[in-house]
Amino acid sequence: MKNRITFFIIYILIGILLILTPTVIFPVCEGKMKMGCNYTAYAELGTGAFIIVLGIISVFFVSDKVRAGISISESAAGILAILFPTVLTGVCKSSEMRCHMATLPMLVIVGVILTLAALINVVYLLKKKGD
Amino acid sequence: MxxxxxxxxxxxxxxxxxxxxxxxxxxxxxxxxxxxxxxxxxxxxxxxxxDKRLGADMMIVPDGYKESAESVLLAGSRDYFYFDKVVLEEIEDVAGISAATPQFFLASLSEKCCTDKVGIVGFEPETDFIIKPWIEEVYNGELPDNEAVVGSDISLEDDGTIKLFGEHYKVAARLAKTATSIDTSVYFTLNTIPKLLADAKKNNLNFLDSQKDLNSISTVFVKLEGGQTALDVTKAIHENCSQNVGIVYPKEIVQxxxxxxxxxxxxxxxxxxxxxxxxxxxxxxxxxxxxxxxxxxxxxxxxxxxxxxxxxxxxxxxxxxxxxxxxxxxxxxxxxxxxxxxxxxxxxxxxxxxxxxxxxxxxxxxxxxxxxxxxxxxxxxxxxxxxxxxxxxxxxxxxx
Known part of the structure; x- marks a missing residue:
């Protein structure tokens, strides 16, 4: 129960942080022309929502195996959160732009934290099952 | 244990x-x-x-562009301003000046990046004392015409060249990081500037008339002789110049x-x-x-x-x-x-x-x-x- 609640909170917080990073905390560039960072923001909104939905679903499952599966999906979502600003959609090339200086590192850090937390939970849940 | x-x-x-x-x-x-x-x-x-980058005692710019010049030096903004090259000769005649070197600023959208305004700077290798010390750290010898030295944050093409106004330019060296406008600038010799302007014209990019004028420069960096005060030389520069000029004191910015x-x-x-x-x-x-x-x-x-x-x-x-x-x-x-x-x-x-x-x-x-x-x-x-x-x-x- 403790693990379910803890990771439910972690996933919800990270999902919200992922949504808020490109929109409120370090908003991406604005302008008539759509740039890479704008598409990254859209993608991160979707990824954040997906992480929150998975977090909510995980709290309803008692089975460790099912929750380990959900955590694997969360870690994949974390990797996606890193790949969007770095490889897939990218941010503005100029290192002077806020999306490059602040949004990009913040999204990468949040993605790394999510991936690590989810993988640690997978190991914990599968090991617990083994015991 | x-x-x-x-x-x-x-x-x-x-x-x-x-x-x-x-x-x-x-x-x-x-x-x-x-x-x-x-x-x-x-x-x-x-x-x-x-402090190292602003290696001049004075920066002479056209009248009314002091703030733009400070912004170019510190924040790497891409303002451009021009006055006639004759100002350089007039400044060189002023007593108390040990060295004076011109620079030409031109802004461009590098085609590698849709959002990054690259600062194109033309400098005179024979008289330069501003950018040369940085170039010498990574490149031996004189920079040939039609080749560029780029700042640490400039994006290059896959083949290592830089594409400006539709043309590829060989990159002779990449400068070390300086945390100044150098990082987002591309440096050419002044002799290359006419070719850059011609390339721009070929690609239907319009510039101001003053930018197209090959007798224009953006600024003159000045080094004072030992014992000279900026105040005395400022007065002499204003008296000697045929047109009104603004003077930025880089040392004051650093202070x-x-x-x-x-x-x-x-x-x-x-x-x-x-x-x-x-x-x-x-x-x-x-x-x-x-x-x-x-x-x-x-x-x-x-x-x-x-x-x-x-x-x-x-x-x-x-x-x-x-x-x-x-x-x-x-x-x-x-x-x-x-x-x-x-x-x-x-x-x-x-x-x-x-x-x-x-x-x-x-x-x-x-x-x-x-x-x-x-x-x-x-x-x-x-x-x-x-x-x-x-x-x-x-x-x-x-x-x-």
Whole structure:
């Protein structure tokens, strides 16, 4: 129960942080022309929502195996959160732009934290099952 | 030995919340020390680099463009302004000037990046003393015409060239990071500027008439002779020039940055000092509470033959492990803030930000490790000594 609640909170917080990073905390560039960072923001909104939905679903499952599966999906979502600003959609090339200086590192850090937390939970849940 | 470590970790696991609180206190101290030092050194590096970059005593610009020129120098903005080349000759005639060199500013959208305005700067290799020292660090010999030297943040094509106005230019060298407008600029010899303008025209890019004028320059950087004051030379320049000019004093800009830096450093010292006092006090209280709660355990160990020294050792070993864990956590957290967000912090403070090299970073990391470890050991020393002097019989009776 403790693990379910803890990771439910972690996933919800990270999902919200992922949504808020490109929109409120370090908003991406604005302008008539759509740039890479704008598409990254859209993608991160979707990824954040997906992480929150998975977090909510995980709290309803008692089975460790099912929750380990959900955590694997969360870690994949974390990797996606890193790949969007770095490889897939990218941010503005100029290192002077806020999306490059602040949004990009913040999204990468949040993605790394999510991936690590989810993988640690997978190991914990599968090991617990083994015991 | 192995048994000792197992006992140590089991003990810490048993007192989970106390151990976590000690790790958090050490992490806060480490975050403040490591993060504070890196931030301060990076800002100092930035100011020193700017000082080196602004290697002139005066920057002469067209009248009304002083603010734009300051913005070009510091923030790397891409304003362009021009006056007739004749100004250079008039300035060279002024007494008290040891060197004068022109530069030509042209802004472009590099095709590699849709959002980055690249600053194109034309300089005169024969007289230059502004950019040449930076180029000489990475490139030997004279820069040929039609070749570029690029700043550290400039994106290149896959084949290593830079594409400007539809044409590819060979990149002779990439400059080291300076935390100034150099990082986002591309440098050509003044002889290459007509070709760049022709390329632009070929690609239907329109420039102002003043930009197309090949007899124009943007600025003249001036170095004074020893013993000359800027005030005297300023007067002479205004008298000698046929058109009105504005004069920027780079040294004053650096002085203003240094003034800001001293306030930031003071703020940082206060922050680190307050964090250190609070963390050490919390560590001391936590160790004291923890040792009081372990009277029975220590009394039993003492009754089983553990010496005073061994009991002190157990307490200090535990403090050492907890402090090291806290220090690692605090340093990682600080690194996650000051490295990726460094430039953003610098920009928010309106200061140039230049991270130190890996050697200095490692030095600061180990230095902060020692400081946190010593502070933690000092905070735990009294409680450890106090508990080691415990009288087993009295302590066990007290616990009952």
């Amino acid at each position: 192995k048994k000792n470590w197992i006992m140590l970790f089991r003990g810490m696991k048993r007192r989970r919340f106390g151990s976590i609180a000690l790790v958090i206190a050490a992490a806060i101290l480490s975050f403040a020390v490591f993060g504070g030092f890196i931030l301060t050194i990076s800002l100092k590096n930035g100011v020193e680099s700017t 203003s940055l240094s003034g800001n830096l001293s306030y930031i450093v003071l703020g940082m010292k206060i922050f680190v000092g307050v964090a250190a006092v609070i963390s050490i006090t919390v560590l001391f209280i936590l160790y004291l509470v923890s040792s009081n709660g372990r009277k029975r355990e220590m009394a039993l160990l003492r009754a089983m033959g553990c010496t005073h020294g061994r009991l002190t050792g157990i307490m200090l070993e535990e403090a050492c492990v907890l402090n090291l864990t806290g220090c690692a956590a605090g340093s990682v957290l600080a690194a996650a803030v000051v490295f990726p967000f460094g430039r953003y912090i610098g920009r928010s403070l309106h200061m140039p930000y230049l991270c130190p090299g890996i050697g200095i970073v490692m030095g600061i990391f180990f230095g902060s490790l020692v400081v946190v470890l010593l502070a933690g050991m000092a905070a735990s020393a009294y409680p450890a000594l106090r508990i080691s002097r415990i009288e087993p019989y009295a302590a066990l009776r007290e616990e009952e």
